[in-house]
Amino acid sequence: MAHQTKTFMQHLFELRHKGLIERDLTTLLHAVTTSCKAIANHLKNGDLGDAMGSLDSQNVQGETQKKLDVIANDIFLERCQYSGVLCAMVSEEMDQIYPIPGDFPTGPYVLFFDPLDGSSNVDVNVSVGTIFSIFKLSEIPDKLTVEALMKPGVEQVAAGYALYGPSTMLVLTTGHGVDAFTFDGSIGEFRQTHVGIQIPEDTSEIAINASRARYWEAYLKTYVDECFEGANGPRGRDFNMRWVASMVAEVHRILLRGGVFMYPVDSQNRKAGGKLRLLYEANPMSFLVEQAGGRSVSRTDRIMEIAPENLHQRVGVFMGSKSEVDLLVSKAQASRSVS
Ligand code: AHG
Ligand code: MN
Ligand code: MN
Helix, strand or coil: CCCCCEEHHHHHHHHCCCCCCCCCHHHHHHHHHHHHHHHHHHCCCCCCCCCCEEEEEEEECCCEEHHHHHHHHHHHHHHHHHHEEEEEEECCCCCCCCEEECCCCCCCCEEEEEEEEEEHHHHCCCCCCEEEEEEECCCCCCCCCCHHHCCCCHHHEEEEEEECCCEEEEEEEEEEEEEEEECCCCCCEEEEEEECCCCCCCCCEEEHHHHHHHHHEEEEEEEHHHHHHHHCCCCCCECCCCCCCHHHHHHHHHHHHCCCCCCCCCCHHHCCCCCEEHHHHHHCCCHHHHHCCEEEECCCHHHHHHCCCCCCCCCCCEEHHHHHHHHHHHHHCCCCCCC
């Protein structure tokens, strides 16, 4: 028989047989991946389908919702509530906690997700993604208050994303390294294509929305300027820049070939706390990046140690190749802190 790479489910069974993950987490991750497959199926029809375009509604962040933001959110709710292991879900597209309805069995797991990341790219057929973060509470809380769900990222039991690009991929960590799977349409399953991804420690590629340079702190402006000075500047080598405006695509590139991704708190977004959301963007991506040997901070502090206070809390983000994030942190530490 020709050698076939493992399917995603075989990978999960293997983790379970080795005693590395619980059966209930396998069940939940299965529900997560079937949700991602259903989202990919909506996306692939593009303008031929009826899922493109914006709605009149805004989400809790005041952002105009795309039809697909809502479709992807509904797919996750519908499929994951059946898992029987969740007590609650939290999504970018819902103001409040979504408690598992009374007619389903529940369990102590909580799922945080960004159903469609980079959704401004959807109408122009550029890569988007889905990000997820999973926690296990010590018990199902009597009352599903925000406080009951606020755990730091170090307590995540699994995190990952689906990338809807030229191919659909699923990237996962359960705290035992980072593995990637590519969707094989011939069998309707993800199959393993990357084992134990490690981010190169050094890089000459940065990702930042440079149109915001006028809002940056001085140390960050200096850092980016020095990169752009290239071989003749203080860094002594040329740097490349990429900005897809889909965090999933950005982090995926960094996992595979190194780089640093920056979305800092700046003078324009400071009041909001930054742009990216801690619980369903920064935390899961930080878990992946750290598991792949990289580093992830908010200015100087490890993102996964931040004690969250609210569901849609925002945070500054520097993540990626370790030596470059180390350099950013040392520059931030040396500069006067801005409150
Ligand atoms: P979302 O579509 O879920 O709101 O997330 C978009 C995020 C992130 O994916 C991306 O890195 C960033 O916003 C892009 O920001 P700019 O519009 O400033 O480029
Ligand atoms: Mn997002
Ligand atoms: Mn989103």
